Amino acid sequence: MNDIQLTNTRTERRDAAANRQRILNAALKLFDQHGVEQVSMNQIATEAKIGPGTLYRRYKNKSELCLDLIKDHLDLLFDDLEAYLADNESLPPSERLRGLIALFLRFREKKAQLLAGVEEAGSSRPKNRGRGPVYEELHQLIVQLFDEMALAAPPAEPRANSVFRADMLLSALSSDSYLFQRDGRGYTPEQIWEQLCLTFFPQQLR
Numbered sequence: 001m002n003d004i005q006l007t008n009t010r011t012e013r014r015d016a017a018a019n020r021q022r023i024l025n026a027a028l029k030l031f032d033q034h035g036v037e038q039v040s041m042n043q044i045a046t047e048a049k050i051g052p053g054t055l056y057r058r059y060k061n062k063s064e065l066c067l068d069l070i071k072d073h074l075d076l077l078f079d080d081l082e083a084y085l086a087d088n089e090s091l092p093p094s095e096r097l098r099g100l101i102a103l104f105l106r107f108r109e110k111k112a113q114l115l116a117g118v119e120e121a122g123s124s125r126p127k128n129r130g131r132g133p134v135y136e137e138l139h140q141l142i143v144q145l146f147d148e149m150a151l152a153a154p155p156a157e158p159r160a161n162s163v164f165r166a167d168m169l170l171s172a173l174s175s176d177s178y179l180f181q182r183d184g185r186g187y188t189p190e191q192i193w194e195q196l197c198l199t200f201f202p203q204q205l206r
Helices: 003-036 042-046 052-058 063-088 093-110 112-123 133-152 162-173 175-184 189-200
Strands: none
Touching: 003 042, 003 052, 003 063, 003 112, 042 052, 042 063, 042 093, 052 162, 063 093, 063 112, 063 133, 093 112, 093 133, 093 162, 093 175, 093 189, 112 162, 133 162, 162 175, 162 189
């Protein structure tokens, strides 16, 4: 009896793994053809040749699916960010933040559609705007750097709240804002980076 149960469990795991791969392959194909925003969950299920119920049992929404597609790249991104900060501890916090923003913008350029998909579910609910898993980790790193800048500032100088500054910077780095500046306003990624630095910590650039 136990042997039968173990065999059934292994078969279910193989089936689940196969379904996951079919879903991811189908999503990538459709996203490449039509863009993340234009593809529905039902289209992905049809392309993967599975029922919608099977798809929704694994992914509640398209945001979760995009996060699964991009998570390995995100792990590498945060490894790179943490390594960069550790390797440049001797630099002023403003310089480290400039480097962190530059690294993230390069990543955003490479993974723009999937990042937009990850943000999609949160952006439809105002309470959670900008509070996705990508930005939670970025927020912690940015707050630490803003805190360091505040400690290095002259005592008489008014100090901005680091959490608020990080929230505002992350709003500017979100897909909607970034793509509007790039595609709507016509700024290059380098110009966007420069303007973000000038906007959020100009006193450190004098």
